């Protein structure tokens with residue numbers, strides 16, 4: 619909700635018990651509040667055309683690669699890794715290769731390694747790809763970190779962000795044991811949207827707002843007044859340090875001052891981590907009134923995310939026509 623509001627698409631929800639809402643700046647969009655675990659399926663079956671959920675949930679729950687696809691994979695929040703973790707006390711097991719050996723050892727002794735997880739599909743595929751074939755998955759939906767202590771599994775595959783929960787439960791991540799890196803993503807059902815131009819237009823607007831906001835985030839717009847003989851002179855001074863001269867070079871415009879001096883307004887977009895470098899450079903160029911402002915949006919010629927989504931729809935239609 620905070621992320622959408624920061625993108626200028628604030629969601630109105632009458633109260634926390636109401637499971638529907640609206641976006642006043644994009645009339646025509648109905649918002650459905652669902653559990654993160656259910657969102658992929660809701661979008662896949664078409665009860666919602668788009669959704670926001672963790673990439674982990676998308677990859678685990680979708681039934682095929684075409685029915686629900688990510689439009690934007692990195693919304694910049696909800697970052698976590700899906701990892702394999704074993705008890706700290708397993709001193710000889712530190713990597714995924716050690717785990718492969720252990721699985722074999724267990725098997726030879728007539729036992730199976732038990733792994734508790736909420737994402738069996740992702741985990742099974744990951745283990746098979748690494749030649750680990752002997753294991754039993756123990757399905758669990760929460761507080762997995764307690765499984766080895768409680769005794770219902772030998773190790774776990776679960777989400778970790780700061781690593782605190784694993785540490786507190788005396789577990790360690792295996793080297794090479796990151797199964798998936800995830801963050802919140804925007805997903806959509808291509809066939810549901812392809813059939814309705816009005817919905818597709820709303821999907822485009824929503825994607826544009828999110829994408830342009832995320833694209834703007836790493837930058838400040840800096841403005842300053844610089845004295846000089848001509849606009850060319852001023853821009854040459856600024857461009858002497860190309861790495862802090864803006865993403866496309868500075869915009870330089872004459873200031874019509876009452877003092878009849880030759881002042882120019884300079885405006886540039888710079889990466890946030892170069893702010894003080896850019897300020898020093900502008901000062902060296904004689905800049906005054908140096909101001910930096912947070913950008914809300916940065917639009918390109920077209921939304922790359924939406925163009926990618928449309929390409930995907932086109933290739934699905936192509937395949938469908940081919941089969942017909």
Ligand SMILES: Nc1ncnc2c1ncn2[C@@H]1O[C@H](COP(=O)(O)OP(=O)(O)OP(=O)(O)O)[C@@H](O)[C@H]1O
Pocket residue numbers: 653654655671672673674675695696697698777778779780800801802
């Ligand atoms: N510690 C974390 N830090 C950041 N993001 C996380 C973290 N844990 C999980 N996530 C992301 O948030 C999503 C939802 O988290 P989680 O699986 O804990 O569900 P939940 O909050 O318990 O929701 P519910 O039980 O209501 O379905 C995950 O699928 C993952 O993408």
Ligand SMILES: O=P(O)(O)OC[C@H]1O[C@H](OP(=O)(O)OP(=O)(O)O)[C@H](O)[C@@H]1O
Pocket residue numbers: 760761763776777778779780781782783784
């Ligand atoms: O690495 P950390 O920062 O400690 O985060 C990891 C924990 O966060 C998630 O749980 P969440 O808080 O969402 O609770 P839940 O899964 O029990 O609902 C995840 O399932 C881990 O238990």
